[in-house]
Amino acid sequence: MLYGYTGRITIVDLSSRSFKTIDLNEHIAKLYIGGKGLSNYILYNYGIWDYEPYTPGNLLVFASGPLGGTRIPMASRAWSAFRSPLTSILGGSNLGGSLAAYMKFSGIDALVVKGSSSDPLYLIVEGGSVEFRSASHLWGLDAIETEEILQRDHGRDTAILAIGPAGENLVRFASINHDRWRQFGRTGGGAVMGSKRLKAIVFKAVDKIVNIAYPDKFDEYLKDLTKKLLPDPTTKALREGGTPRLVEIANRIGFFPSYYWSKVRVDGWENIEWSSMKKSYFIKAGACLYCSVACHRLVESRKFNVRVDIEYETIFALGGNIGIVDPDWIIVFNDLADRLGMDSISLGNVIGFAIDLSRRGLIDYKISWGEPEKVRELIVNIAYRRGKLGEILAEGVALASKILGAEDLAVHVKGLEPAAYDPRTLRGMALGYSIAGRGADHLGTMAYAIDIAGRAGGRLSLAEEKVKTIVEYENLGALMDSLLLCKFGRYIYNFQNMTEVLNIITGWNYTPEQLVETAERIVTLTRFINSKMGVDKSKDQLPKKFYEPVEFEGKEYKLTIEEVEGALNTYYKMRGWDEKGVPTQERIKKLSINESKIISI
Ligand code: SF4
Missing domain, CATH: 1.10.599.10 (Aldehyde Ferredoxin Oxidoreductase Protein, subunit A, domain 3)
Structure with a gap:
């Protein structure tokens, strides 16, 4: 028995609507552990470099790890890997929520998806087996609606992954959503799912026991770790202010990318730092499964009647970087990004890039810093690839800059747009x-x-x-x-x-x-x-x-x-x-x- 693992990898072929389950080789598990290591090994073993991102040969790998589902604090993440449509190199993303545990509860350590379907599909993974279901009633719905419908139909003892319209429309930075506000956000996994006409995956729990080699020692260790975790100052800070607490530090020290990477502090940052947002918008804290840190921050805009779990990176990307310091609007943009299924970091960068070009008179669209209605319109146009500009920006900053002849003004490395840390002041x-x-x-x-x-x-x-x-x-x-x-x-x-x-x-x-x-x-x-x-x-x-x-x-x-x-x-x-x-x-x-x-x- 492979303790800590289910010992199974399920490989799905969407083209033939078939699957097989293979044993996880212990030698490979020891060399690569799980998650990122195991996923990248699978892509290497397969020769992913021979397959373009939007071809049926591209693989989508989802992986848990030996700690998933064991109740070890903060072992709440899952990994996905594929060839990225945004960067054309190895794509990958990490997500919180309940997936890592539920993959194992559904009987597998990793799910590998290849091929593509002619009609929209969703998968049900249960006991290592896979059922193929039509998703024609879900195609076109947003990611949160899709998850709600699937949860209603398959019960709450599940973990669900779903894409929104952006994934269906092959927006190159489309995300894969989960637990309402969690995402495999970076590098465009949602677009790979969309290219395969795969709308969602439901992981159904059949057995919630993870076999542990030394259960008594484990219980002791778990108690000790939990004791250490609670008074630790960094986890305490996260528990108190989540990631949004960084907004104040970033603006005080000066590394908060603003006005599309032209400044390191945004004017009016006091409106979007956490102690100020907390007073008027905070609803409650939340956590990934089995995590006592509870860093999620649920906020509500009463003005627009919208609730989201907000993160530091989104406050940068869809706030400071596009010159917006109104929390109500940032919450609206966050909700749109989640529902339509887009990585908020790339989305904010691509909009900041468009504003920069517009102010320089390099595109035929008028928008400047701090124009929320126009930003909202752009977000929707990008997700549906509507209009010439929506179509171009859906390609991400790197490709858009080539099309628009503005490569010198584009901020990305290897096609991926950066997060909220300016390297000039954080070397x-x-x-x-x-x-x-x-x-x-x-x-x-x-x-x-x-x-x-x-x-x-x-x-x-x-x-x-x-x-x-x-x-x-x-x-x-x-x-x-x-x-x-x-x-x-x-x-x-x-x-x-x-x-x-x-x-x-x-x-x-x-x-x-x-x-x-x-x-x-x-x-x-x-x-x-x-x-x-x-x-x-x-x-x-x-x-x-x-x-x-x-x-x-x-x-x-x-x-x-x-x-x-x-x-x-x-x-x-x-x-x-x-x-x-x-x-x-x-x-x-x-x-x-x-x-x-x-x-x-
Ligand atoms: S709740 Fe926060 S600290 Fe805990 S695993 Fe999730 S993201 Fe990490």
Whole structure:
């Protein structure tokens, strides 16, 4: 028995409406753990680089991990991976809620979807088996309506994934939604589902027991961990203010991207910082399944009669970055993004880009900062690809900038639009955005956390000590994404206690050093797959805008090409990659990546 796992992977072929269930190989589970590691291994094993994002050959992988469903605090995340229609490289996203547990309760560790259907479908996964149902009555509905209908029809003891109209219309940054306000947001998984005519997936619980190798030790460990978690200052801060508490810090320190990356503080930020929003909009806190931190913040606009769980990133993307500081409108935009099924970070970036171009007279559409009615219209037009501009912006910033001849003004790395951390005042993020496995991503390295805490030489350093700390954080993050621990647990979890908990659950004998090597394997495998899709140093480049100076409180902050170049070279060396940023054969071999094809898709 494979403790901690169901031991099963289900592979669905939508073209033939068939499925098969295979055993999860223990050797592979030990090498890649689950979540991100296992998903990326499956894509590597399959040769994902041979399949374009919108072809039936593209795979969609959903994975849980050995901690999912065990009640370990913050082990509430799930992973999805695919070839991204937004970036054309490896796509992936992490989501909270109840999916990680319910995948296992439905009898599987991972679900692999290939092929495409001629008619809209949804899937029911139960006991490792799959039922194919028509989704013609759901096609066209928004993601939240879809989830409500499926929950009504299949009961509450389920976890549901659904796409909205944006996914159906192949908006390249469409999300996959879950638990009403949770998303696989980044890199366009919703569009891949839409291209396969797959509207939703229902995971039905059949057995809620996860077999644990040492149950007595586990109960003790769980008690201890929970005791440690509650008084920890970072989890306390999250419990009190959720992620929106960062709005104040970002504007006070000056890293809150505003007016499409031209400033690092938005005028009127006091209206959208948490203590102010809390007074007039806060309803209650919420949590992912089995998480006592409860960082979700449910807010309500009484003016528009709309409720959403709001996050820091959305307040940046659909607020400061488009010059809007009215919480009522930000709540409306958040609700639209959720219902229509779009990643709010990419959506806010693409709208900010359009406003910037409009103000420069480069597009035939009049919009400026702080025009909420026009933003609302644009959001809907993008989701339905309505009108010339809606159609172009639905392609994401990178492709839109090519169509509009404005590549020098576009802010993205490898096609992915960045999150709410300006790298000119948080220098670690310059490296973080450059080398992250899915484009300008903040969570791969979590470099912003190092910067904000002033660690490793301070916020403006990109010297060797900072690079070394980023490598350590990236390793930690890769392992958390594979065990499927929430990244907000980064101050609680470390390689020592992650090893202890993994060994108690699985009965394995990992050492912390071996788990560090596992994390390095996952990071290097991700890069190796991307290198087969053309990623090397030439693609690890920041947008021009990040090299323009930004002013904050009378001081100018300027990032130089030389410091980023130096950090990149140091990073490649530390990773054992060559000077072009490609993993060397020696490194691949040392990390046991070149395994023969074990999983047959
Ligand atoms: S800290 Fe927040 S996002 Fe993370 S698992 Fe807990 S409730 Fe979910």
